[in-house]
Amino acid sequence: MGMDVPIPMPTDTHHLTLMQWLSPGYPVGAFAYSHGLERVVEQGAVGSADQFETWLTDILTLGTGRSDAILLHCAYRTETPHRLVELDDLARALSPSSERRMETELQGEAFARTTAAIWGSEDAPLAYPVAVGAAARRAGIDATMTCAAYLHAFAANLTSAAIRLIPLGQTEGQTVLARMTPICHDIAVQTAHLCPDDIGSCCFAADIASMQHETQYSRQFRS
Amino acid sequence: MVETPIQDLTPLTLSQTQPRAQGSARLTVKARDGRSVISRLHQQGSLKTLFPRTDGTALTAVLLNTAGGITGGDRFDLRLRAESGTALTVTTQAAERAYRANDGAGRVCTGIHIATGSRVDWLPQETLIYDHAALRRSLDVTLEPDANCLLVESLIFGRAAMGESVRALSLDDRITLRRNDKIVLADRTRLTGDAHALLAGAATGAGAGAMASLVFTAPDAADKLESARALLPETGGISQPAPDVLFARILAPDGFALRQALIPLIAHFRQDPLPRPWMI
Numbered sequence: 001m002g003m004d005v006p007i008p009m010p011t012d013t014h015h016l017t018l019m020q021w022l023s024p025g026y027p028v029g030a031f032a033y034s035h036g037l038e039r040v041v042e043q044g045a046v047g048s049a050d051q052f053e054t055w056l057t058d059i060l061t062l063g064t065g066r067s068d069a070i071l072l073h074c075a076y077r078t079e080t081p082h083r084l085v086e087l088d089d090l091a092r093a094l095s096p097s098s099e100r101r102m103e104t105e106l107q108g109e110a111f112a113r114t115t116a117a118i119w120g121s122e123d124a125p126l127a128y129p130v131a132v133g134a135a136a137r138r139a140g141i142d143a144t145m146t147c148a149a150y151l152h153a154f155a156a157n158l159t160s161a162a163i164r165l166i167p168l169g170q171t172e173g174q175t176v177l178a179r180m181t182p183i184c185h186d187i188a189v190q191t192a193h194l195c196p197d198d199i200g201s202c203c204f205a206a207d208i209a210s211m212q213h214e215t216q217y218s219r220q221f222r223s
Numbered sequence: 224m225v226e227t228p229i230q231d232l233t234p235l236t237l238s239q240t241q242p243r244a245q246g247s248a249r250l251t252v253k254a255r256d257g258r259s260v261i262s263r264l265h266q267q268g269s270l271k272t273l274f275p276r277t278d279g280t281a282l283t284a285v286l287l288n289t290a291g292g293i294t295g296g297d298r299f300d301l302r303l304r305a306e307s308g309t310a311l312t313v314t315t316q317a318a319e320r321a322y323r324a325n326d327g328a329g330r331v332c333t334g335i336h337i338a339t340g341s342r343v344d345w346l347p348q349e350t351l352i353y354d355h356a357a358l359r360r361s362l363d364v365t366l367e368p369d370a371n372c373l374l375v376e377s378l379i380f381g382r383a384a385m386g387e388s389v390r391a392l393s394l395d396d397r398i399t400l401r402r403n404d405k406i407v408l409a410d411r412t413r414l415t416g417d418a419h420a421l422l423a424g425a426a427t428g429a430g431a432g433a434m435a436s437l438v439f440t441a442p443d444a445a446d447k448l449e450s451a452r453a454l455l456p457e458t459g460g461i462s463q464p465a466p467d468v469l470f471a472r473i474l475a476p477d478g479f480a481l482r483q484a485l486i487p488l489i490a491h492f493r494q495d496p497l498p499r500p501w502m503i
Contacts, residue, residue, distance in 0.1 A: 045425040058426040067411070086406075093400075093409040096470055097462035200395060200413020202421055205429040207472050211460025215452065 014141045015149075021115070021132065022153035024160070028110040028128070030153070033103045034161040034221035035059065036209035041165045042216060043209075049172045052162045053179060055206075056155060060183055063203030065154060067094060068104075068129035069147050069191040070199050075126075075133030076143040084126070084134060090196055091127035096207040099214060099223035104128045111135070147188035155180040161221065243326075244290030246270025247300040252282050252309045259309040270299055273316065279495050281310035286347070288319060295324030295357055299331045305341040305370075312344040314498040318379075318478075319350040321394075324357035328393060331360040337370035344493060348500055349377040349433070349478050352418070357393040366402045366440065373492050374398060375485065377435040380418050383477035388432075389418040400438060400468070407465045410436050431458065431474035433481040439469040439492045451491055456484045 020026060037055070040046045046055050059065055071091050078084045095101035108128035115121060115135050126134060129150065136146035156177055163173040191198075201207075210223055246268035253262035259282040266272055269290040277283045290297065305311045321329065337343050345362065352358070364372055376398065381387040393415050400408040414421060422428025441447070444467045451461050451469065459473035471488065475481035482501075489497055496502075 040425055045429065051425065054424055055426045058424045062413075062421065062427060089406045090409055093406045093465070094411065095464045096410070096472060097460070098464055099462070101464050199409075200397075200411040202412060202414045202428070203426045204422075204431075204434050204472055204474055205424075205458075206426040208458065208460035208474065211462040211472070214462060 014139075014145065017139060017141060018136075018146060018149040021111070021135070022149050024157070026111070027114055028107040030107060030157045031160065032221060033107070033157070033223040034165065034213075035064065035100070035103065035158060035223060036206050036213055037158060037161050038165055038219060038221045038223075039209040039213040039216055040205075041162075045205075046162075047166060049166075049168050049176055052159075052166060052168065052173075053176045056158055056162075056176065056180060057183060059158070059203060059206060060151060060155060060180065060187060063201045063206055064100075065151055065184075066187055066191060067199045067201055068154070069151060069187050070194045070196065071127070071129040072133035072136075072147050072150055073143055073191055073194065074196055075130040076137045076146070078134070078137075084130065085124075087196065088126045088130045090199075091130050094199065097210040097214070100207075100210045103223045108132075144188045144192050147191065148185050151184035151187055152181065155184060164220070244269040244288075244293070244297045245299075246288065246290070247302075248272050248286075249302045249304075250284060251304040251306060252311045253306045254308040258282075259305075259311060262306065270301065275499065277495075277498075281312055281495055283312045283314070283498055285314055285316050285498070285500065287316040292320030292322045293329035293331060293358060294322040295326035295329060297329040299329075301331075301333045303333070303335045303343065305335070305337045305343050307338040308340045309338075310342050312346060312495070312498055314500050315347040316500060318348045321350060321352050321356040321358045323353055323355040324393075325355075328357035328359045328395075331358070333360075333362045335362070335364045335372070337364065337366050337372055339367045339369050341367075342371045342373075344373040346373070346375050346489060346498060346501065347377075349379050349481070351379045351478070352381065352389055352392060352394065354381065354387065354389050355391045356389070358396070360396045362398045364398075364400050365404075366400070368403065369442075371440045372400075372438070373440075373489070374400075374438040375435060375489060377433065377478070377481055377485065378412075379433045379478040379481070380422065381432065383432045390420075392416065392418040394418075398436060398438060400440070402440075408438060408468055408470060410438070410470070412436075429458065429474060430476075432477050433475045435471075435473045435475075435481055435485055437461075437469075437471040437473075437485075437488065437492075439471075440467050442467055444469045447492065451488060454487045454491055456480075459484060
């Protein structure tokens with residue numbers, strides 16, 4: 001793997017590269033995943049913009065958002081291919097359900113494949129936050145900026161899902177997303193020096209929702 | 224070999240009178256004449272292991288925390304080893320109690336190694352979390368090829384029946400399952416702050432006061448998925464996150480409801496009846 005030598009890139013274009021990697025147009029298929037939101041909407045537990053905002057804030061600060069942020073930062077700091085594989089194994093093993101595992105594996109695989117094809121890296125398929133952290137290191141893009149952008153893309157994708165599922169008005173949904181901006185930034189900063197042992201979640205109901213989603217009768221999303 | 228008869232129970236002493244409890248135990252189980260028996264046992268401090276007589280060929284170990292609970296600065300360390308061709312069930316004499324901790328976190332480390340052709344069922348009773356508790360707990364299970372396990376951990380946040388809620392908590396609880404040195408499942412619970420408020424959300428606890436996690440491994444785990452799902456309450460879920468691994472999570476209003484949900488599920492994954500402490 002060519003991750004030991006960051007390829008120098010002009011710093012002022014880094015945010016544009018991040019926008020490309022984490023835009024809905026980058027072919028990782030993010031739009032197909034709702035992280036269990038489709039189930040909680042069906043159950044009636046999330047049915048308004050306020051309820052969605054609470055759900056999303058908890059997912060970001062107490063669940064996958066924070067855990068993925070730590071994984072991304074750790075992948076960025078990882079020096080050897082062997083350690084990156086170990087971190088990737090952990091990232092996959094953290095999935096509580098088959099759909100959540102698919103969510104991180106398939107997006108990570110597609111991200112690594114596309115990025116390798118364009119920028120000429122040779123990464124093996126990695127879980128999504130690990131793949132993004134490793135790619136940012138290679139490209140010499142700031143880790144915290146990458147992490148904040150990754151979290152914002154995650155929040156934006158779930159907001160699009162909420163707009164379709166609940167449904168919410170476009171402006172209502174985007175208002176919630178705007179409130180997530182400082183949260184994404186804070187998580188990215190606070191997790192910058194954490195290690196895999198700091199990973200932990202209390203989003204138990206979200207885990208259960210993703211398990212129950214497997215047998216939900218009518219589904220638009222893969223998770 | 225020391226085999227402690229179950230009637231020799233040391234009287235419980237409350238942890239408040241013994242603020243820095245320390246206990247450790249090492250147990251190795253081997254196969255002899257088609258039964259699982261104690262090969263080595265070493266225990267010291269506030270952690271005792273009892274071996275009630277049971278029917279069947281599996282060995283049952285009942286753990287007893289003679290300090291009566293866990294508080295800040297306490298340290299418990301348990302190492303279990305199931306040698307080839309054995310079956311071990313481990314439970315606890317009573318619910319564990321994580322008391323208010325004024326002096327750092329209490330630490331509980333459990334390591335279980337399961338050799339080829341063996342199975343360990345880790346079925347402790349609930350852990351009752353008191354307000355202002357601080358607990359760091361880890362359960363590390365390593366499986367050799369053709370080794371399997373059933374792991375259940377239940378947490379009760381305050382005693383709902385007594386109107387108690389957990390307003391301050393520092394909890395770090397982890398289950399790590401490895402097969403052939405590769406990590407296959409990592410359940411990481413982190414609950415720090417006002418647990419009652421944190422668990423109110425639709426993503427977190429949906430207002431529940433108790434939560435259980437269950438891990439089951441078997442080559443034919445997939446065959447048991449649908450039947451297990453049918454046993455779950457509306458606030459529970461089960462899935463197959465890795466090829467031979469099932470993982471379930473259940474939320475419940477209180478410890479009683481959680482146990483009602485868990486008993487049929489545990490029975491579903493066992494050939495033998497539930498250990499006695501679960502029946503009371």
